Amino acid sequence: MEALQTLRLALVFSIFVHLSLLARSSSLSSSELRIVNAERRIDLSSHIVRVYLTLKVENTGTSPASEILLAFPPTQVDHIALVKAAVPVGKKKKKSYLPLDVKSAEVPEGPNGAKYFSILLLNPLSAGGSVTVEVLYMLTHSLEPFPLEISQSESQLVYYHDSAIILSPYHIKQQITFIKTPSTKVESFTNVESTDRAGTEIKYGPYEDRTPYSYSPIIIHFENNNPFAVVEELVREVEISHWGSLQITESYKLVHAGARHKGIFSRVEYQSRPSISGVSSFKLLLARLPPRVHSVYYRDEIGNISSSHLRTDSKKSELEIEPRYPLFGGWKATFIIGYGLPLQDFLFESSDGRRYLNFSFGCPLADTVVDKLTIKVVLPEGSKSPSAVVPFPVEQHLETKYSYLDVVGRTVVVLEKKNVVPDHNSPFQVYYNFNPIFMLAEPLMLASVFFFFFLACVAYLHVDLSIRK
Numbered sequence: 067m068e069a070l071q072t073l074r075l076a077l078v079f080s081i082f083v084h085l086s087l088l089a090r091s092s093s094l095s096s097s098e099l100r101i102v103n104a105e106r107r108i109d110l111s112s113h114i115v116r117v118y119l120t121l122k123v124e125n126t127g128t129s130p131a132s133e134i135l136l137a138f139p140p141t142q143v144d145h146i147a148l149v150k151a152a153v154p155v156g157k158k159k160k161k162s163y164l165p166l167d168v169k170s171a172e173v174p175e176g177p178n179g180a181k182y183f184s185i186l187l188l189n190p191l192s193a194g195g196s197v198t199v200e201v202l203y204m205l206t207h208s209l210e211p212f213p214l215e216i217s218q219s220e221s222q223l224v225y226y227h228d229s230a231i232i233l234s235p236y237h238i239k240q241q242i243t244f245i246k247t248p249s250t251k252v253e254s255f256t257n258v259e260s261t262d263r264a265g266t267e268i269k270y271g272p273y274e275d276r277t278p279y280s281y282s283p284i285i286i287h288f289e290n291n292n293p294f295a296v297v298e299e300l301v302r303e304v305e306i307s308h309w310g311s312l313q314i315t316e317s318y319k320l321v322h323a324g325a326r327h328k329g330i331f332s333r334v335e336y337q338s339r340p341s342i343s344g345v346s347s348f349k350l351l352l353a354r355l356p357p358r359v360h361s362v363y364y365r366d367e368i369g370n371i372s373s374s375h376l377r378t379d380s381k382k383s384e385l386e387i388e389p390r391y392p393l394f395g396g397w398k399a400t401f402i403i404g405y406g407l408p409l410q411d412f413l414f415e416s417s418d419g420r421r422y423l424n425f426s427f428g429c430p431l432a433d434t435v436v437d438k439l440t441i442k443v444v445l446p447e448g449s450k451s452p453s454a455v456v457p458f459p460v461e462q463h464l465e466t467k468y469s470y471l472d473v474v475g476r477t478v479v480v481l482e483k484k485n486v487v488p489d490h491n492s493p494f495q496v497y498y499n500f501n502p503i504f505m506l507a508e509p510l511m512l513a514s515v516f517f518f519f520f521l522a523c524v525a526y527l528h529v530d531l532s533i534r535k
């Protein structure tokens with residue numbers, strides 16, 4: 067226990083040193099913005115950390131401001147999967163949100179190590195004016211299991227690190243933070259000025275008049291038995307055939323990224339006492355697929371797995387799959403899901419006569435983080451000048467795939483993205499030019515193969531005869 071305490075102290079101390087280095091360097095002298103009121107809600111109930119920020123920002127300068135900066139400590143930056151911002155419009159029931167563009171930003175005069183995102187306002191904020199923006203960002207791999215290893219009968223405990231005070235390049239007049247834990251089982255949490263805990267909520271603040279880059283490290287140690295389902299690598303191949311279907315093949319390398327399992331696994335205990343045995347393990351996965359899915363299969367390196375259930379209605383299909391064994395911390399499963407979809411639900415013609423595929427990005431498995439996602443859109447043979455439209459930055463390149471009866475090969479549009487969360491499941495498009503004459507390519511190929519075979523036979527017979535003469 068004492069060792070644990072020392073470790074915690076050491077952790078706090080190292081973060082402290084780091085951030086005091088940050089704080090010592092300059093503050094953003096040019097900033098003329100000030101946060102009048104900030105409320106932060108950190109949701110730790112799944113393994114994806116969701117942070118909701120409401121900021122009321124005031125322009126105290128003399129010229130209009132077009133952007134608001136968000137600052138993140140260097141330890142968090144690599145784990146940010148997504149940052150979204152919106153301006154609420156209307157009141158109470160009629161409230162709606164206008165999304166704002168967010169991009170990562172370089173701030174040369176910022177303290178070393180801090181990283182920034184810039185929120186671009188729809189209309190510049192005039193001098194003396196104020197605006198309220200709502201921000202949502204998500205962090206992956208930010209809950210650290212401790213202890214690192216647990217046995218089948220133990221519950222999973224994790225650490226979460228953050229600051230009681232919101233890190234910001236601006237002066238914050240008033241702020242408060244609420245942290246929601248998945249259960250009331252909280253081993254410990256850093257107690258600083260104005261800390262309070264009730265039920266599944268820990269409150270930090272309210273704090274008044276904090277200068278730019280104020281920071282106060284906190285650590286929360288709590289129970290989290292939600293499935294830490296991480297797909298280390300997912301490759302989704304979407305093949306378009308103009309003969310009427312879309313064929314999807316998804317290969318998964320799944321891992322349970324929670325505390326490692328220690329000791330032996332007892333299936334008898336697991337099955338007879340499900341409420342206390344292997345509480346942090348998972349044995350079912352839910353894949354949300356489009357409606358009208360058909361020819362679904364699920365297999366791994368051994369062969370087909372029959373334990374899957376498909377439920378479909380007019381809006382969606384749900385495929386429940388069960389790996390061969392329940393997954394405990396550190397355990398992996400590799401499998402493939404395949405399915406067909408009607409082409410007319412996903413392939414359209416744009417106003418300029420190009421064809422386009424409109425399909426969902428991301429991973430169909432619920433509540434899953436994908437470390438590396440690759441989407442390969444295999445276009446029909448003869449497609450020209452493809453271009454992809456994705457609502458967030460991805461890496462893109464082209465490949466060629468040859469399959470049975472292909473003459474020139476098919477163009478494959480490859481899209482790659484790291485650190486993908488369920489909120490990335492939004493539609494993307496791949497546009498291309500297609501000349502329908504190519505639809506005849508395969509039948510023509512077959513016909514010409516027979517024709518040449520026939521010619522060869524004739525020639526052979528002819529030659530043969532002429533020699534005998």
Ligand SMILES: *[C@@H]1O[C@H](CO)[C@@H](O)[C@H](O)[C@H]1NC(C)=O
Pocket residue numbers: 362363369370
């Ligand atoms: C696996 O299932 C698919 C689709 O149901 C079927 O076409 C295939 O023949 C099966 N393979 C084996 C090895 O059973």
Ligand SMILES: *[C@@H]1O[C@H](CO)[C@@H](O)[C@H](O)[C@H]1NC(C)=O
Pocket residue numbers: 414424425493495
């Ligand atoms: C793509 O499909 C979604 C619904 O799945 C729809 O809301 C969106 O407008 C479509 N986009 C295009 C460019 O057709």
